[in-house]
Amino acid sequence: MRSLLLAFILCLGSSTLHAGSRFDDSHGQWTALLQKHVQWFDQGTASAVDYPGFQADQAQLQAYLDGLSAVTAAQYRQWSRAQQLAFLINAYNAFTVQLILAHYPLESIKQIGGLFSNAWRQSFIPLLGQTxxxxxxxxxxxxxxxxxxxPRIHFAVNCASIGCPALRNEAFVASRLDAQLQDSQQRFLRDRSRNRYDPQRKRFVVSKIFQWYGEDFDKRWGSLERYLQQHADSLANPAELERARQTDEVAFGFYDWNLNQRTSATQQ
Structure with missing residues (x-):
């Protein structure tokens, strides 16, 4: 009888520990930090990051990153597709912020690294049992x-640069992932400084992101041109919409690698 009672207590303790260590897939810690330190501007098409503010809250950021790192590959494999994708996008964005803070102040993420190792090739992220x-x-x-x-993930992962689609002021979560990806896409496409239809030259002028990752849009829409035609209502003014939907010429604009940090201009 005593041995059965002891086994029950051990089992209960193990279950409690497992439940207590369950990953928070609402990513509440990350959302709290983003809402505090990320600000929308330009009518919600871009955002700016308060990196000194993130530095002051580095303990909270580290706690969130530690939670990400504690997730095992076995746990991750049990999640839904939406949970997995939200996890990876948030991890990419949060560890990018950590990387910037480790070198802050700086003017661009491209200043990180050396001749043979840029910011994106540095092994520093403990995730799913790997570095x-x-x-x-x-x-x-x-x-x-x-x-x-x-392909909408290209509007969600943030490279800490002005040219990059905005860092949202909330975490991506599985329950709203499709709506969040759609919203991020619309915000980016409606930014006329980066994406637009040029009626004089009768062509789309879009971010270099579409040049670098054009194959992803080809796979989903058949071609980048078809993707842009189908999203012409975000790229063109109403009077130009019909012509934009017939346009198959694309040019790529300037990509601004300056840090997406909060300045006096973005606070207006």
């Missing part, structure tokens, strides 16, 4: 063929 680079997460996991196959 990964930002490239490993984005290209080896998020963009891996046959896994997620969603």
């Amino acid at each position: 990964l680079t930002l490239d490993d997460i984005e290209h080896g996991m998020i963009r891996q063929t046959g896994v997620f196959d969603d």
